[in-house]
Amino acid sequence: MKLIFLYGPPACGKLTVAKALAARTNYPLFHNHLALDAVTAVFPFGSEPAIRLRSLYWLSMFEEAARRDRPLIFTFAPERTVPDSFIAETKAAVEGHGGEVIFVELQVSPEEQMRRVETPDRKASKKIHAREVLQKFIASGGADYPPIPADLIIDTEALAPEAAAQAIVEALALEPLPEPHVMYPDPT
Template structure:
């Protein structure tokens, strides 16, 4: 099992590249906001229960995917509410069942990030969607997180999402699944 762990700052193209990667590999996509939206429906962002439950949700999914030998794509925005132990716990959850975590950093310049942050789809997805909020997030140390070792770095300004996904497949030697992931199979 391979966990393709895409990470980078807000508006670097994580979800866009992840969707292209899922289309090329047929791997399921478990993006950051699935867990975040679930826990913040009940507990405020940054609260102790939200932080604890989000990590539990992420790690449980990784471990079960590894247990089932199910490759997975995950998107992650490093920020200060995520426990420093999260990367080590992710490795343990996956590697404990014979899997591998492949870290792909998506990079973008601060100027391009500022330009992209106001894309209308970001607001619809409840992501940081204004320059003012992004500035406050940066200035307040919101993006502070220990360095994550990258197996691959992709410049999302230099490569379109399709090309970035193709570069990830080639560099990491990803083998596509024979069938696409289906969230809700048709009953027979």
């Protein structure tokens, strides 16, 4: 099982690249906001229950996917509400079942990040979607997180999402699953 762990700052293209990667590999996509949206529907962002439940949700999914030898794509925006132990816990959950975590860092210049942050899809997804909010988030140390060692670095300014996904497939020699992931299988 391979966990393709895409990470980078807000508006670097994580979800867009992840969708293109999922289309090429047929791997399921478990993006950051699935867990975040679930826990913040009940508890405020940054609260103790939200932090604990989000980590539990992420780690439980990783462990079960590894246990079932189910490759997975995950997107992650390093930020200060995530426990420093999260990366080590992720590796333990996956490697404990014979899986491998591959860290792919997506990079973008601050200027391009500011340009991208105001796209309509970010607002629709309830992500940071205003320059002022992103600037405050960065200035307040919101993006502070211990460095994550990258197995691969992709410049999302130099590569369009489709090309970035293809570069990941080639660099990691990813073999596609024979069938795409289906959320609701046909019962017949």
